[in-house]
Amino acid sequence: MTAPVTLLMAVHSHQPIGNFGFVFEEAYAKAYEPFLRVLERHPQVRLALHYSGCLLDWLTEHQPAFLDRLCQLVATQQVELLASGYYEPILPIIPEADRQGQIAKMRQTLWKSFGAEGPGLWLTERVWEPELPATLARAGIRYTMVDTNQFAIAKSWLPGAMQVHDNEFWDLLGCYSTESAGASTILFPASKRLRYWMPFQAVERTIDFLRRLQREEPVAITFADDGEKFGLWPKTYHWVYDEGWLDQFFAALERERGWLRTTTFSDYLKTTPPNGTVFLPAGSYEEMLEWSGGHFRNFFTKYPEAYAMQQKMLRVSRTLEELTAKNGRTDLLGRATQELYAAQCNCAYWHG
Structure with a gap:
């Protein structure tokens, strides 16, 4: 007898502070609004x-x-809203007091606007450093997502039944x-x-893969990626909406509910404990590590102007604290x- 598979999904949407108004408008029209409309x-699809x-x-x-509609999805518990640093900073490169202030501002906004607690955090560019658990716990954050490649150093220590290779x-x-x-x-x-397959591969390929994950015990797998890939990225609007990929994918999730479930991260944690404890080195997603030479802070060597800007930001932070x-x-x-x-928004500190 096989147990259900849970698909946990987190979709992140962001535009850099000060971006052109027409870019916001295009992103809204091609990605943010149609995604919510399909959802x-x-x-029965929760994320x-x-x-x-x-x-x-x-x-x-x-x-x-749009925010009123989003508030309704939060009220029905179909959607769980994630916190973050308010202006999307790379948390490890800003002072601890600013980390706390940014996260608190976001959580206060989520509560005021949506009645949402924001128990989980979207980690900007998934840039992880080992001291972050203390930061997140102090801010009232219970969970976050990091890319699978960041666990690779501990692969031999992780439960074999929880790993899938090809x-x-x-x-x-x-x-x-x-x-x-x-x-x-x-x-x-x-x-x-x-991340590579959704939404670029046929719906059935993803569903077939999820079906192969079935075990005697329940398992879960996490998808976490940018909302802009659902319509704003080149040539994606036609595939995702005109051709109906997203509608077909959500319909498949509902159709296969006998063995395939979606839920929020918080509800998943109510019934399922962690597989164990792991300690990860500094990292990010594979492409970011390639661009940065293995560590995000190497951008400050690659781009001296970014380093100068970061050092000025730190001086301003110290001055304001004093x-x-x-x-x-x-x-x-x-x-x-x-x-x-606002000056800590990540986008100017690297080539992203």
Whole structure:
């Protein structure tokens, strides 16, 4: 007797702060709105969504009805909203106090706008460093997603039954606990296979792969990737919406509910403990590691102007911290801190 397979999905949407208005408009028309429209037609499909603070600010001003629709999906528990640093910073390269401030701002926004707690975190560019569990635990974050390749160094220590190999991909099932300074968080390994296949391969190929994951015990696999690939990336709108890939995929998930389930990460954790504890080195997704020479901070060597900007950002952060300690949190210092957070948006610190 085989047990069900759970597909956990997280879809992340972001536009850089200060991006052109027409880019926001195009992304909304081709990706964000049609994705939500298709999801609304399939109420049995549950997943996690993340919208960066930069994008939420634009949506609040230009598309408030979209946020009302999203709020309804949160209310019915079809969607779980993920937190993050508000302005999408690379968390390891900003000070701890700013990490806490950015995450708190996002969680406060999610609660005020959607009644959502934001218990999980979208890790910007999936850039992981070993001290992050303490940061996340302090911020009230229970879980995040990192790419499967980041677990490769511990492959021989991980349960064999939770690994899936073939000539092209290595998948890791379930989730794992990790910790630093006595604080723990849960890591969901995000499948490179699903990142490459969805939405570019036929629906049935993905469904057939998920069917092959069935075991005597329940298992779960995680998909986590950008929302822009569902319509904004070149040539994807026609395939995803005109040809109906997304509608067909969600329909297949509903049709196969006897053995294939979708749920939110929080609900999954209510019934399923981590497979074990693992300690990961600094890393990111494979392509990012290739571009950066194995470590995100190498961009500061590759691009001296990015390094100079980061060092200036750190000086401004220290100055604001000193002024706040001396004078208290005045309105002026509060506004300056928000400008600092905006300047920590990741997009200018690397070629992304």
